[in-house]
Ligand SMILES: [Zn+2]
């Protein structure tokens with residue numbers, strides 16, 4: 001018995017020594033903090049999706065951590081009506097959504113309920129969020145989990161998460177995994193780091209999470225952001241991705257066993273987005289939400305890792321002959337440019353001004369300085385790195401965009417069609433028919449409208465879970481007929497919706513390729529280029545082999561329609577063109 005106690009005591013002592021040696025530094029309390037910006041955080045999950053706690057409890061945790069706003073982004077398809085802005089525990093709570101696209105997760109804020117589920121290709125979800133008046137953020141672009149990671153760099157997203165602790169935790173976990181192809185050095189370092197952080201977490205939770213942010217693996221979000229921002233405005237932001245759940249395998253949402261950490265409150269003490277609103281918050285939730293969202297859209301914000309040092313104070317401006325602007329703003333190029341930076345970064349921290357992907361004017365350690373820059377167009381941003389053995393970006397600004405007078409190069413447009421073969425010319429609709437799964441329904445009928453003959457397609461998808469329900473309006477091409485390189489059609493729908501325009505091959509190979517099209521409630525002409533159609537599932541070829549295309553289909557399916565949905569779609573004109 002005595003021996004057991006001795007052993008236990010020795011073990012406890014050993015753990016205590018380990019903790020003492022590995023414990024990350026306590027956050028530094030800064031003087032001169034509070035620069036008038038509103039601290040808060042985006043990308044928070046509640047128990048309405050895969051988070052642990054209710055919005056009220058999550059807001060209370062944010063209040064304890066000193067945050068002033070929260071943006072909930074539970075997983076969804078955007079058809080749920082978001083809660084109106086409300087103050088909970090003194091924290092301004094906004095309601096957004098995290099949408100799963102085929103190219104990664106997209107966090108959307110400031111949008112109403114969508115009339116149909118948002119899903120599919122990133123370019124289409126981005127388009128839908130914008131049409132609904134929302135603002136979207138490419139989520140966790142560096143996540144090592146392929147289906148989470150944002151992968152569509154050419155898509156016109158509005159903002160990007162440059163920091164997401166869920167990503168850095170996954171990077172460590174992936175390196176530590178038995179199946180990891182990292183070198184054994186890296187593997188063991190990752191294992192040791194994770195094991196020690198488990199010991200340190202109960203003692204200094206926020207600091208421990210922040211200590212994991214120093215991962216040096218190929219995180220390329222910052223590089224991608226600077227490259228894209230050189231061409232167009234992209235708001236740099238951070239998401240905490242808080243769930244208060246840690247699934248040992250798979251996603252927090254995958255039911256099963258999940259650990260109750262990192263908790264909401266420690267997560268909220270890790271980092272914050274500091275938003276420079278035009279006026280202080282008034283206590284009126286709707287008005288304050290407006291001011292907050294306007295500032296976020298304008299990129300009037302910076303990101304700070306509070307678990308290292310807080311509260312931050314930061315200013316970044318650029319002046320030339322046209323005036324003075326701040327982070328997030330655009331400035332017309334003209335005359336010499338002076339950049340001014342002021343912060344309360346602790347001594348030993350390093351401030352760097354970036355011109356695109358290059359450091360301008362070396363490293364700075366003084367609280368206030370200016371840097372001269374050449375007058376020509378470029379983007380500028382500021383990063384302040386912490387001191388110590390594993391420095392991380394403690395603070396990161398948005399970009400100041402110095403733009404030239406030359407208009408952006410026009411989008412390359414496709415040549416106009418020179419050959420046209422009508423699929424429907426306002427008379428016979430005999431080449432058209434419907435297809436649907438066994439429980440769904442579709443009816444194709446020519447109808448006479450005041451403006452002429454149209455094809456009307458009535459559809460009703462079977463209810464229940466999504467199990468591949470579809471209803472399709474199908475046009476079969478005549479054998480050896482003209483295919484062209486595009487289909488042009490004029491359509492409207494009873495309610496706003498998305499249809500999938502599909503090409504189906506023949507010769508015993510029934511592969512399909514598709515392009516999603518938004519159909520409004522009034523007639524609009526659409527053109528789908530066949531080389532823009534992507535495979536549906538696995539296909540023999542990446543693009544449709546045009547001579548073998550047998551059918552053009554206008555498909556309603558569960559990507560953008562709910563099971564049980566019904567409605568009507570009218571096609572006025574349709575033609576194959578080249
Ligand atoms: Zn996500």
Ligand SMILES: [Zn+2]
Nearest residue numbers: 043045098241
């Ligand atoms: Zn998330």
